[in-house]
Amino acid sequence: MNNDEAVIRLTEVEQSRAHFKLGPLNLNVPKGYVTAIVGPNGSGKSSTFRLLLDLAKADRGSMEMFGEPVGRDDVKLKQRVGYLPDDSLSEEDSLRGSERAAFTKIWYPGWDVNRYTELLNLFEVNPDLKLGKMSKGMRRKFELTLALSHDPELLLLDEPSSGLDPLAWKKMIEVLHHYMEQGNRTILMATHIIDEVRRLADYIVFLVNGRALGVYEKDELFSSWHIFYVQDERSVYELLSGIPGIRAKEKAGGGVIKVITNKAMDAEKWLQKEGIKITGRTPMELDEIMASLIDNDRLRMRQS
Numbered sequence: 692m693n694n695d696e697a698v699i700r701l702t703e704v705e706q707s708r709a710h711f712k713l714g715p716l717n718l719n720v721p722k723g724y725v726t727a728i729v730g731p732n733g734s735g736k737s738s739t740f741r742l743l744l745d746l747a748k749a750d751r752g753s754m755e756m757f758g759e760p761v762g763r764d765d766v767k768l769k770q771r772v773g774y775l776p777d778d779s780l781s782e783e784d785s786l787r788g789s790e791r792a793a794f795t796k797i798w799y800p801g802w803d804v805n806r807y808t809e810l811l812n813l814f815e816v817n818p819d820l821k822l823g824k825m826s827k828g829m830r831r832k833f834e835l836t837l838a839l840s841h842d843p844e845l846l847l848l849d850e851p852s853s854g855l856d857p858l859a860w861k862k863m864i865e866v867l868h869h870y871m872e873q874g875n876r877t878i879l880m881a882t883h884i885i886d887e888v889r890r891l892a893d894y895i896v897f898l899v900n901g902r903a904l905g906v907y908e909k910d911e912l913f914s915s916w917h918i919f920y921v922q923d924e925r926s927v928y929e930l931l932s933g934i935p936g937i938r939a940k941e942k943a944g945g946g947v948i949k950v951i952t953n954k955a956m957d958a959e960k961w962l963q964k965e966g967i968k969i970t971g972r973t974p975m976e977l978d979e980i981m982a983s984l985i986d987n988d989r990l991r992m993r994q995s
């Protein structure tokens with residue numbers, strides 16, 4: 692990614708809480724793409740969003756959005772962003788959807804009433820209901836509608852599909868694809884849903900214990916992380932330490948060794964060159980890749 696095209700730029704950002712430290716976080720979010728933040732519960736995804744929205748303050752480091760510094764209560768900057776928080780605000784329970792929309796509209800000059808109505812219809816949301824009386828999924832769809840109705844350049848979505856049924860989920864994916872098709876639009880989203888990452892993301896950031904363990908191009912990630920099963924003969928187990936991209940190896944029983952590599956193509960060539968028989972191979976799922984990164988990070992922290 693070309694750094695000049697980053698919509699969000701976090702440099703050495705830190706925030707310390709009683710039981711949690713976020714950062715130092717270095718992260719560039721590329722313009723025109725969907726970047727998914729993936730990480731275990733409590734890894735700092737929502738905290739990162741709150742910092743970006745200026746809803747919480749960092750202790751150190753610098754944050755930029757659209758090349759402007761974050762943290763100066765810049766209304767114009769916030770108007771360029773659509774934000775879907777992880778949780779609904781209980782203070783808004785007694786407001787009808789239409790009343791909430793009327794408040795939101797005041798803040799955004801780009802508010803498009805046609806778009807708002809279209810999305811409400813698509814998601815089958817009744818704006819006459821009080822927010823506290825909407826089902827969890829309906830409220831989520833309503834809040835997603837609000838985040839999209841001023842056609843922001845940047846969407847920050849914190850677990851957008853939480854509470855959505857499969858049909859609503861599909862509609863959400865279509866709406867977000869359509870949003871991206873307009874060009875010059877960017878999404879940063881936190882998600883636990885593997886299918887969501889597969890369907891939407893261009894880039895994946897693994898956030899673990901408040902630190903980003905790298906930004907990966909999605910297709911490259913899935914094509915490079917593979918598990919190979921090879922025949923356990925001669926001194927193959929020892930030899931496998933030399934396989935390109937090795938992350939782990941273990942004897943899987945039945946005369947088979949399981950090897951994890953993040954350089955699948957080079958690894959395959961290497962196995963052929965060494966005359967090691969491949970009995971099977973599978974691409975790795977996102978949660979397996981994350982587990983391997985976490986293991987590696989733990990090891991690195993213990994050694995440092």
Ligand SMILES: Nc1ncnc2c1ncn2[C@@H]1O[C@H](COP(=O)(O)OP(=O)(O)OP(=O)(O)O)[C@@H](O)[C@H]1O
Binds near residue numbers: 711734738
């Ligand atoms: N207001 C707060 N005061 C103190 N600690 C907080 C506060 N908000 C979050 N934390 C702590 O910060 C850590 C990260 O929380 P955060 O909500 O950012 O994680 P997350 O990755 O979004 O998790 P999840 O996947 O469960 O939504 C947690 O240990 C949480 O307890």
